[in-house]
Amino acid sequence: MSSRQPEKETEEKQITHDLTYNHDLDNNDNFSPDGQWLVYDTRTDDGGIPESPRIEKVNVKTGEVKVLFKVENNGTWGPGAGAVSYSPQENSVVFIHGLENSTKENPYQQWRRTAVIIEDSKPNVPIYMDARDVTFPYTPGALRGGTHRHEWSGDGQWIGFTYNDAILKELEDATGVKRNLRTVGVSKKIKAVHVDKNAENVSGGWFSTLVVRVVPEPKPGSDEISHAVSDSWVGTNGYRRADGKMQIARAFLGTVIDKNGKPVPEVFVVDIPDDITQPGEFGPLEGTATDFPMPPKGTVQRRLTFTADTKYPGCSGVVRSSPDGNALAYLAKDEKGIAQIFLLSPAGGKPQQLTEHESDVSGNLRWHPDGKHVSYIWNGSIMLCQTGNTPFKDRYQTLTASSKPAPTNIVWAHDGKMFAFNRPVKDENGKGTTLQVFVKSYTSK
Numbered sequence: 001m002s003s004r005q006p007e008k009e010t011e012e013k014q015i016t017h018d019l020t021y022n023h024d025l026d027n028n029d030n031f032s033p034d035g036q037w038l039v040y041d042t043r044t045d046d047g048g049i050p051e052s053p054r055i056e057k058v059n060v061k062t063g064e065v066k067v068l069f070k071v072e073n074n075g076t077w078g079p080g081a082g083a084v085s086y087s088p089q090e091n092s093v094v095f096i097h098g099l100e101n102s103t104k105e106n107p108y109q110q111w112r113r114t115a116v117i118i119e120d121s122k123p124n125v126p127i128y129m130d131a132r133d134v135t136f137p138y139t140p141g142a143l144r145g146g147t148h149r150h151e152w153s154g155d156g157q158w159i160g161f162t163y164n165d166a167i168l169k170e171l172e173d174a175t176g177v178k179r180n181l182r183t184v185g186v187s188k189k190i191k192a193v194h195v196d197k198n199a200e201n202v203s204g205g206w207f208s209t210l211v212v213r214v215v216p217e218p219k220p221g222s223d224e225i226s227h228a229v230s231d232s233w234v235g236t237n238g239y240r241r242a243d244g245k246m247q248i249a250r251a252f253l254g255t256v257i258d259k260n261g262k263p264v265p266e267v268f269v270v271d272i273p274d275d276i277t278q279p280g281e282f283g284p285l286e287g288t289a290t291d292f293p294m295p296p297k298g299t300v301q302r303r304l305t306f307t308a309d310t311k312y313p314g315c316s317g318v319v320r321s322s323p324d325g326n327a328l329a330y331l332a333k334d335e336k337g338i339a340q341i342f343l344l345s346p347a348g349g350k351p352q353q354l355t356e357h358e359s360d361v362s363g364n365l366r367w368h369p370d371g372k373h374v375s376y377i378w379n380g381s382i383m384l385c386q387t388g389n390t391p392f393k394d395r396y397q398t399l400t401a402s403s404k405p406a407p408t409n410i411v412w413a414h415d416g417k418m419f420a421f422n423r424p425v426k427d428e429n430g431k432g433t434t435l436q437v438f439v440k441s442y443t444s445k
Contacts, residue, residue, distance in 0.1 A: 012400060012440040015063050016040075019427045022435040023056070025409035027318065027364060028085040029151065030420060032120075035413040036060060038420050038437055039068070039093050041082035049082030050075075050108035055095055055118065060418065060439050068093060068118050069126070078108030081116070083149060088414065089156030091120040094129060096148050099200060110164035111180070113146035114202050115187070129159060131193035131204030134166050138286035141193035141207040141277070143293060145169070147185065153248070154236030154323075159187045160250050162229055163210060165292055166200075177216065183292065184212040184228045184252050188276055209276045209285050210293045211250065212268075212301060218257045223303045225254035225268070230318045234269060235325020239346045248272045249346060251304075251319040251328050258308040265314050267305040267330055269346045273298030304328070304348050312337055317363050321346070323371045327387070329354070331361060341365060341374060343387065355385055356392040364408060369416040370444065375399070380406040382421060384442075400440065407438070417442060 015038070016023040023040045030038045037059055043052040053074035058065050071081055079098030086093050097116040098108030115129035129150075131142035138144060145165040152159055161184070168179040187206040194203045218224035231252035238246040254268040278297040279285050287293035295301075307313045312333035320329045327343045334340045334353060339360040342351040354374060355361055362377040368384065375384045380402035386395040399419070400407060407421040418441050424433035 012438050014438050016437040019434050023437045024435050026083045027409045030411045031413045032086050039084050043082050050078035050080040052080050052082040055081050055084050068123050080108045087152045087156045094150045111145040111166035111169045115147050115150050128202050128204050129206045130208040132202040133195040134200050135198050139195050140285045142195050143208050153233050157189050181214045183214045184231045185210040209296050211270050211295045211299050220257045221259040227255035228252050234321045234346050236323045239325030264308040267315050268303050271300040320365045322367050329365050329374050364410045366410045377406050
């Protein structure tokens with residue numbers, strides 16, 4: 001199986017060609033359920049998502065481009081539209097959208113965003129997913145800030161995201177005490193949430209809660225965290241608990257403080273109850289004027305890695321789960337100080353080192369849909385590594401030729417027979433570049 005040479009059977013194919021703007025996959029779930037379309041945003045190099053006025057999709061066979069959503073008169077600071085993902089079950093996409101009617105400067109900010117869903121059959125008809133209520137008293141099922149990095153669950157009934165809180169940002173500005181902390185939440189398609197009319201408020205079609213608890217000053221040496229990012233769903237339908245039941249969960253990186261006072265990102269998992277409408281032990285779902293919305297009853301946050309006291313502390317990359325939920329993949333340094341991929345059960349235990357490269361794995365971890373391989377970037381190439389205990393040299397293969405810059409934003413079609421990625425392509429004058437979408441077929445051996 002091992003090969004350091006790119007596969008000869010098929011060549012990569014460029015499917016977007018307009019050199020006047022970027023076509024950014026942004027490391028999301030970009031394939032449509034039938035595998036015929038890829039969705040992307042049009043962010044700029046300098047302005048990012050705030051300067052992305054459109055969400056588009058391209059046909060992987062014909063190259064036909066269709067606009068799903070367009071922001072009229074988009075400004076330098078938004079509202080913008082970007083970081084888009086397809087539902088695995090329906091022909092719908094979800095993406096970040098800055099506040100449409102914000103009266104404040106910079107409508108696209110960490111704490112002033114929401115999720116918009118667009119159905120393929122109804123372009124430019126936004127469905128606002130998460131409700132936003134920044135006027136006291138706050139509303140259960142609504143949030144008070146901005147959601148981002150939206151990801152559908154395997155059954156299409158949940159959407160996970162990272163979050164920043166506008167109320168606590170204002171408190172931070174007033175007191176000088178750090179309160180603008182990033183954390184993780186989920187929305188469930190169970191009921192709409194209506195809020196008071198206000199230029200900064202948004203009613204949403206889904207019920208939303210935060211599921212990860214962060215604190216401004218974690219106790220050194222404890223499992224408390226001040227930051228939660230790089231999250232993804234565990235399994236297509238969760239993971240199997242010791243009692244045999246399937247558990248919905250999200251994996252993420254949480255920043256602990258070691259015994260010496262230094263921040264260390266570690267792998268965590270949060271078990272999420274089926275019913276997210278009941279408040280938990282830490283406070284109300286809607287939050288208070290001085291604290292975050294709190295996780296629902298039955299939410300359990302667990303630390304899985306303990307690298308803080310090792311020679312090379314810390315984990316990195318988006319924590320990605322195998323389809324069956326049995327293994328989480330993430331990046332950490334090996335005994336030589338080289339960034340490698342490690343695998344770990346969501347139930348905990350000892351991590352297993354998957355890769356043994358002589359230089360750093362660059363990231364972009366994605367599981368092949370067969371659940372037996374992990375793709376990633378190494379040495380300028382897209383690689384694929386099989387799980388298992390056979391010698392490493394017999395487990396990995398090179399899927400694309402090495403290049404500088406390396407390809408980015410790998411995503412697999414649901415049937416595992418094609419993957420897509422971004423490459424920068426030079427413009428007609430050879431002076432600038434824009435991100436274009438490429439695809440390549442894959443045949444397992």
